Amino acid sequence: MRILVTGGTGFVGKWAALALVSAGHEVFVISRTPTTVPGCQVIVGDLLKSETIDAALARARPEILLHMAWYVEHGKFWNAAENLDWATATIRLVRAAQKIGVRRIVCAGTCMEYDLSSRDLCVETTTAIRPVTLYAVSKDSTRRIVEEFVASCGLEFAWGRMFFVFGPNEHPSRLVSSIAVSLLAGRPALISSGTQIRDFIDVHDAGEAFAALALSKVTGAVNIASGRALRIRELAEEIRAAAGGIGELRFGALPDRPNEPACIVADIRRLQDEVGYRPRKTIKERLSETLEWWRAWSIYESQLRA
Amino acid sequence: MRILVTGGTGFVGKWAALALVSAGHEVFVISRTPTTVPGCQVIVGDLLKSETIDAALARARPEILLHMAWYVEHGKFWNAAENLDWATATIRLVRAAQKIGVRRIVCAGTCMEYDLSSRDLCVETTTAIRPVTLYAVSKDSTRRIVEEFVASCGLEFAWGRMFFVFGPNEHPSRLVSSIAVSLLAGRPALISSGTQIRDFIDVHDAGEAFAALALSKVTGAVNIASGRALRIRELAEEIRAAAGGIGELRFGALPDRPNEPACIVADIRRLQDEVGYRPRKTIKERLSETLEWWRAWSIYESQLRA
Numbered sequence: 194m195r196i197l198v199t200g201g202t203g204f205v206g207k208w209a210a211l212a213l214v215s216a217g218h219e220v221f222v223i224s225r226t227p228t229t230v231p232g233c234q235v236i237v238g239d240l241l242k243s244e245t246i247d248a249a250l251a252r253a254r255p256e257i258l259l260h261m262a263w264y265v266e267h268g269k270f271w272n273a274a275e276n277l278d279w280a281t282a283t284i285r286l287v288r289a290a291q292k293i294g295v296r297r298i299v300c301a302g303t304c305m306e307y308d309l310s311s312r313d314l315c316v317e318t319t320t321a322i323r324p325v326t327l328y329a330v331s332k333d334s335t336r337r338i339v340e341e342f343v344a345s346c347g348l349e350f351a352w353g354r355m356f357f358v359f360g361p362n363e364h365p366s367r368l369v370s371s372i373a374v375s376l377l378a379g380r381p382a383l384i385s386s387g388t389q390i391r392d393f394i395d396v397h398d399a400g401e402a403f404a405a406l407a408l409s410k411v412t413g414a415v416n417i418a419s420g421r422a423l424r425i426r427e428l429a430e431e432i433r434a435a436a437g438g439i440g441e442l443r444f445g446a447l448p449d450r451p452n453e454p455a456c457i458v459a460d461i462r463r464l465q466d467e468v469g470y471r472p473r474k475t476i477k478e479r480l481s482e483t484l485e486w487w488r489a490w491s492i493y494e495s496q497l498r499a
Numbered sequence: 500m501r502i503l504v505t506g507g508t509g510f511v512g513k514w515a516a517l518a519l520v521s522a523g524h525e526v527f528v529i530s531r532t533p534t535t536v537p538g539c540q541v542i543v544g545d546l547l548k549s550e551t552i553d554a555a556l557a558r559a560r561p562e563i564l565l566h567m568a569w570y571v572e573h574g575k576f577w578n579a580a581e582n583l584d585w586a587t588a589t590i591r592l593v594r595a596a597q598k599i600g601v602r603r604i605v606c607a608g609t610c611m612e613y614d615l616s617s618r619d620l621c622v623e624t625t626t627a628i629r630p631v632t633l634y635a636v637s638k639d640s641t642r643r644i645v646e647e648f649v650a651s652c653g654l655e656f657a658w659g660r661m662f663f664v665f666g667p668n669e670h671p672s673r674l675v676s677s678i679a680v681s682l683l684a685g686r687p688a689l690i691s692s693g694t695q696i697r698d699f700i701d702v703h704d705a706g707e708a709f710a711a712l713a714l715s716k717v718t719g720a721v722n723i724a725s726g727r728a729l730r731i732r733e734l735a736e737e738i739r740a741a742a743g744g745i746g747e748l749r750f751g752a753l754p755d756r757p758n759e760p761a762c763i764v765a766d767i768r769r770l771q772d773e774v775g776y777r778p779r780k781t782i783k784e785r786l787s788e789t790l791e792w793w794r795a796w797s798i799y800e801s802q803l804r805a
Contacts, residue, residue: 280644281587288580338583341633345578
């Protein structure tokens with residue numbers, strides 16, 4: 194099948210695109226700058242421009258649209274005005290895709306759409322929706338519009354709510370990467386209290402889950418997560434173990450964020466039972482691979498600085 | 500003050516623009532085609548194009564943006580894809596307005612954003628939100644994004660939820676106009692059961708209420724309504740009385756729409772007490788004026804046909 198992947202050069206999207214290529218599909222990715230993604234045809238353009246949307250759809254003529262592009266600049270995206278640009282780009286993309294006869298649309302959402310004030314598992318069909326940042330409100334509101342639109346024109350539509358993704362190429366200041374980089378550099382890893390419980394998923398797994406969702410017939414919201422409740426303390430210990438068991442974890446060295454939810458964990462029955470997706474490796478194995486990647490990155494970075 | 504009114508040549512927006520002119524402000528309206536609105540400067544352009552948004556803001560340099568434009572083609576707008584275009588245009592307009600330093604933004608929403616399954620008054624701060632058409636979902640979702648965005652950048656923002664507006668220039672197939680036109684032509688007016696209770700407001704009053712809201716400091720959602728619960732039967736009788744007490748009202752001649760809410764009436768305390776708006780005339784007087792307008796229209800139409 195012909196599949197267009199936006200964000201297909203990005204952190205998660207790249208692995209989704211590669212999984213779709215591996216499954217034998219003809220995959221097109223959109224990139225702002227000329228690049229290559231193995232097995233994919235790259236369409237260069239800026240999705241915030243409607244010309245790019247039209248040109249990409251005309252060239253790819255996709256049956257399936259997997260839309261993963263959004264503004265995600267670390268430390269800025271939560272309340273950035275760019276969320277408005279991506280809400281409008283998404284709505285325009287869906288509208289244009291419907292016009293040219295796309296059969297199925299799958300977009301990337303976020304666990305932050307949920308009401309996270311309880312410690313219950315987030316269940317797609319029953320957990321209340323209560324986004325509290327511009328990022329999450331923009332994702333949620335975009336979904337509402339798209340969901341109502343596709344219902345009126347018979348398109349298949351699914352919305353993958355991503356939980357906490359880690360892996361190679363993550364921004365080095367994020368949780369897993371910053372602990373990894375610190376430990377590998379022989380510095381103490383500065384961490385908050387570490388009592389927060391989160392659902393972490395490896396970036397390859399998240400990409401493959403999105404690919405599976407894109408190829409399935411499942412509609413509506415689907416959590417993209419491991420379903421494993423991991424206290425940040427435990428995660429940090431696992432990273433330390435993966436780093437060879439050396440280095441210091443300084444819990445409490447960073448403040449907890451105000452109003453941080455105690456627990457954000459997904460119910461993954463839809464992903465497992467309806468989409469039929471199972472990760473190929475354990476989180477322990479994935480953390481190990483991630484550490485190897487950061488080790489190579491650290492050596493490369495230190496050579497650059499030398 | 501400099502005020503930019505989108506939809507300022509439209510059914511309600513025109514009266515809002517004129518009320519702002521009367522109050523001594525410098526008013527700019529955007530129109531797709533060259534036209535005149537007394538006292539206003541007309542900027543010709545299509546708001547669905549970002550060039551128009553940028554050009555209009557650059558020329559008007561408004562302190563206040565009153566955004567009333569949307570797709571409202573009678574019989575089509577409820578589930579039209581154009582709702583997506585206007586959601587994106589609205590988000591882009593707000594984003595661009597913030598960039599050039601607009602101080603206050605007021606947009607037109609709809610009573611259809613509310614959960615209308617109960618017979619209770621719709622109260623801005625307490626009635627649940629549950630839109631069920633693409634039109635209402637698009638309005639509601641747009642509001643969610645804009646509300647969160649302005650909160651993050653200190654802009655003043657209000658959202659006027661319009662109830663059932665009638666008056667001159669309404670589409671001749673809508674409720675008040677179709678009854679008026681039928682009776683004035685000596686034909687029986689075909690009506691549904693007429694048991695539905697609605698909150699009707701005259702278009703001049705709705706426009707003036709929006710102007711008052713634009714000039715106030717009130718933020719958040721505000722119902723734009725008369726607050727008067729009128730059964731459609733009673734409304735039809737009042738129209739008949741305004742038409743001179745002649746003609747036949749055939750209740751039950753048209754089917755009720757499936758799942759039509761029994762009662763849609765606004766709590767107008769925010770509009771009255773916080774915005775300080777009071778209509779200058781009664782609904783009876785306004786229906787009388789409206790009938791006079793349809794009488795003139797009918798004579799003109801019959802001359803055109805002759």
